[in-house]
Amino acid sequence: MSQRVTIDPVTRIEGHLRVDVQVDGGKVSKAWASGQMWRGVENILVGRDPRDAWAITQRICGVCTTVHAIASVRAVENALQLEIPVNAQYIRNMIILAHAVHDHIVHFYHLSALDWVDVTSALQADPAKAASIAESLSNWPGNNKAEFARVKERLAGFVGTGQLGIFTNGYWGHPAMKLPPEVNLIAVAHYLQALEVQRHANKVVSILGSKTPHIQNVAVGGVANALATDSQSVLTVERLLAVRNWIDQLADFVKHVYLVDVAVVGGFYPEWTAIGRGIVDYLAVPDIPLDGMNTSFALPGGHIAGGDPASFKEIRTHNDAYFRDGVAESVKHSWYEGGKGPLHPYKGETRPQYTDFQEGGKYSWLKSPTFYEKPMQVGPLPRVLAMVAAGHQPTIDYATQALDLVSSVAKTKVGLEALHSTIGRHAARAVACAVEVDELGRQWDLLLASMARGDLRTFNKPQFPKGEVSGVGIHEAPRGVLSHWIVIDNGKIRNYQCVVPTTWNAAPRNERDEPGAYEACLAGTPVAIPDQPLEVLRTVHSFDPCLACAVHVVDRQARAAVRVSAV
């Protein structure tokens, strides 16, 4: 019998994604991903001053705010072909990287680990045994018997009160939960330690960005941070030293805890390396620019076709026509007026036409983007595969380290090909995070070296020409490729389109009715208990879905999150 399972909302904290799956013989046969919010920020921007766009676009979301500020100023600078001071790049890069590290840590421990970790099972764990396992894997000082015993005791008290709070939505005792009690206990202890550590990343963003969420320091032409070595009212060396201290603590946690935990969890779920493959056409863009014109980068990016690293085609600069000319969006299955076929973002339109959920017709507020007419997967997995294909040595080293640990836990050789999967997306995110936290330290070094040479410039004033210019701001955000597209006419915005990572991944079917990445990756996912579709959530959560920026709010009615019906 066919069963229809509707999960709405899907995300643990950020809402508004609906996923429908048809289950036949215990497996997903078809899937539909639907964005349940209308965004509309593009329409707000028309007619405004391009220098204000960054402040408005980052209000798309209350979580990933910095990424839209960055993509927006880059779009305007690209349209003007405006060079910015290299110090401004270093400061922006540190904000970008600290935000990414924060996002990845919180995603794994606080938003998705509970798909794999059974909190209640940790109550059966032996703290001494947990300590000996953890100490054998890493020299992190938080891995010891006393700490694990403390966490177990607190957890018991917590569960005993019947107030599971943040853990309420977990599927405890589900047959798909496979970790031994001790590993569950280690994971819960690290869940709590991660709460402490993630703040350091937020502090880096708030010191450099003046505020978070919603940084205040960027400007078209650079940043508004005044650098000085002899004043108390600006970004001083003293503050930068505090930033360095937080970076070092983050690096310690990411390399000795996060990367290790993901590999260990992966090793206990080897079957998940064969689930959730879906679209293996990957897109990532280069980021962390090292010059003022976005032509050389610390982290490479490009396109991989059919999951084959040999097909890698590098995107070399943010002016690269290969990227700029390849992107288009279809609204055939989206709640917008269409009929013109896929449109390049410079010509993109955002006119709502709501029809309710129509399986064969329109069913999402997300548009369906394509790269040279093909749907893509974006995110840390495409990013890591592209960096490996480009020969980026730190990425190769961390990927090897993680896969070796997975292999030793799983007691079978697990290679790079295992990454094309649900659990692989988690592993790739941890590898990306390790690369990013190291790069964060390096950008700090570059800024200090530049200041030591006496260069304190952070801003070049933009000049807007008469007539029309257009530009694209490209950014490899935590969830993948983000691009803002702007058309400026006589110094005012004529058109603006945001093509965000979750639009790529959670896209509805495209002009040729091909499924988007979530939809394709869900096909074949096993579902043991239809009204507890943990396996479906595992695959969707592996993308780190964030719908606020992909689409905006309509529905505040309380209702059951999972609905099952026969079809």
Place this chain on the structure above:
Amino acid sequence: MRVLILGVGNVLLSDEGLGVRLVERLPSVCALPSTVEVLDGGTSGMEMLEQLEDLDALILVDAIRSGRRPGTPIRLAGDEVPTFFATKLSPHQIGMSDVLATLELLGRSPKSTVIIGLEPRSLALGTTLSREIEAAMPKLLDLVIAELIRLGVDVSRHPQAVR
């Protein structure tokens, strides 16, 4: 003694933001000692964790839906606090209950928590409070000040404050 008065809510949804409006107005009504912090929590969740750690007392101010007449003052304490979070009385309970649960797991919960609020009338888009709620705001201020006095905090009302 560390006391936090935390106003939460979405100021874009009219009465939904009454907790935030309360903490905005509080400093103009009374002088508070440095042991009392007043925080606009907006729609934040885990971002507030650090400011909520190891408190002696948390006074959470929010719109509370309990089916009573709009503007009715409500005070929840003791066993009623977990119930507030277990049933959907406030739209922010997801963020706030996560924070409070996490504090408990970290062993850094407030020693006491009370929730003070009003039954809202309108949750429609809008940046001002409805007439009924605006009229009830002085009662809400009185409740918060009474709570501080109950905690032994030295509160002095500004003589010129309009009630």
